[in-house]
Amino acid sequence: MPEKRKVAGARFLLLRPAGYPLKSLFMEYPVVSDAKLFELYAREQWYGEAVKPGFYLFDRRLYPDFAFQVVKVYPKFSVVGTETTIKVEQKAAPKSTVKFDVHFDDVIGQETAKRKVKIVQKFLNDPDKFGRWAPRNILFYGVSGTGKTMIAKALSAEAKVPMLPVKSTSLIGEFVGEGARQIHSLYEKAEEMAPCIVFIDELDAIALDRRYQDLRGDVSEIVNSLLTEMDGIMRRKGVCTIAATNQIDVLDASVRSRFEEEIEFKLPSFEERLLLLEKNALTLPLELVDVNLREIARQTDGFSGRDLVEKVLKASLHHAIMDESNITQKHLEETVPKARKEYRQPPKEMFS
Numbered sequence: 001m002p003e004k005r006k007v008a009g010a011r012f013l014l015l016r017p018a019g020y021p022l023k024s025l026f027m028e029y030p031v032v033s034d035a036k037l038f039e040l041y042a043r044e045q046w047y048g049e050a051v052k053p054g055f056y057l058f059d060r061r062l063y064p065d066f067a068f069q070v071v072k073v074y075p076k077f078s079v080v081g082t083e084t085t086i087k088v089e090q091k092a093a094p095k096s097t098v099k100f101d102v103h104f105d106d107v108i109g110q111e112t113a114k115r116k117v118k119i120v121q122k123f124l125n126d127p128d129k130f131g132r133w134a135p136r137n138i139l140f141y142g143v144s145g146t147g148k149t150m151i152a153k154a155l156s157a158e159a160k161v162p163m164l165p166v167k168s169t170s171l172i173g174e175f176v177g178e179g180a181r182q183i184h185s186l187y188e189k190a191e192e193m194a195p196c197i198v199f200i201d202e203l204d205a206i207a208l209d210r211r212y213q214d215l216r217g218d219v220s221e222i223v224n225s226l227l228t229e230m231d232g233i234m235r236r237k238g239v240c241t242i243a244a245t246n247q248i249d250v251l252d253a254s255v256r257s258r259f260e261e262e263i264e265f266k267l268p269s270f271e272e273r274l275l276l277l278e279k280n281a282l283t284l285p286l287e288l289v290d291v292n293l294r295e296i297a298r299q300t301d302g303f304s305g306r307d308l309v310e311k312v313l314k315a316s317l318h319h320a321i322m323d324e325s326n327i328t329q330k331h332l333e334e335t336v337p338k339a340r341k342e343y344r345q346p347p348k349e350m351f352s
Contacts, residue, residue: 009081014072100153109272141248142265145306168205179222194238311339
């Protein structure tokens with residue numbers, strides 16, 4: 001029988017962190033602070049593994065399933081041994097920059113909300129001054145499209161601090177424990193970037209009444225992880241949590257009690273609707289001809305700011321483009337009843 005060729009032991013191995021097979025924005029990411037310690041750990045874990053450029057090695061201990069890609073190895077095809085020198089490329093730490101070009105003056109209405117979040121702004125500008133009196137957990141609630149996310153972005157921009165936004169629905173994963181791990185990683189990242197805002201949108205997707213949480217996979221674990229962070233057991237200095245919900249009444253009592261401040265976002269008044277229409281109409285790419293925006297503001301009682309922009313102005317623009325004309329009063333008025341149809345309540349029998 002032909003003699004098997006003996007594979008040489010690797011003398012040098014360069015690895016690059018490649019991430020998880022199931023990518024997630026806030027998963028733990030290994031940072032090698034002690035190169036010698038990592039080298040011992042890597043040799044022991046991957047001893048006897050055959051490697052060549054492009055191969056992947058998967059962590060099985062500290063960061064289960066995290067992948068390291070082989071960048072260089074000498075000899076080119078060899079195995080990890082007790083004498084292998086192992087190095088890891090490190091990504092440069094991302095600079096924390098404010099990415100939102102939104103300010104409080106850009107938000108029409110919601111004066112109470114703007115006044116209250118300025119307290120949070122002062123804390124973010126000087127976290128040490130507040131100490132244990134710092135505003136840590138704030139809840140925004142109200143009808144969809146009333147400016148909750150916009151105010152959070154404006155706060156980030158005005159305070160000149162980063163904001164880490166996450167939708168609750170993205171935390172509900174296929175594997176148990178995945179969402180809970182993302183929560184802790186999110187707050188670890190926020191602590192590194194502090195002062196920082198953690199903005200959790202659609203809170204009701206995970207923090208609904210506990211009677212229903214078992215229907216949603218690992219939701220209970222996610223909620224428990226969130227409560228741990230909000231309770232401040234780890235005291236993440238300089239981190240403020242802002243959560244938003246359209247359905248405050250369905251939130252679990254234990255979650256809702258963690259918020260020291262609840263800020264309501266209301267539907268715009270007639271004057272605010274008119275101002276919203278006038279301000280956004282100025283940016284339309286077509287001219288408005290013989291249009292009475294006061295009349296449109298009067299007809300749209302109960303519409304949110306987003307409704308006015310998306311379902312009235314934008315819809316009118318699209319109709320005008322199809323008609324190959326400028327935007328007229330007819331275009332605007334035809335959109336209102338169509339938008340209202342979307343808000344029809346389901347029959348009461350459905351809930352009996």
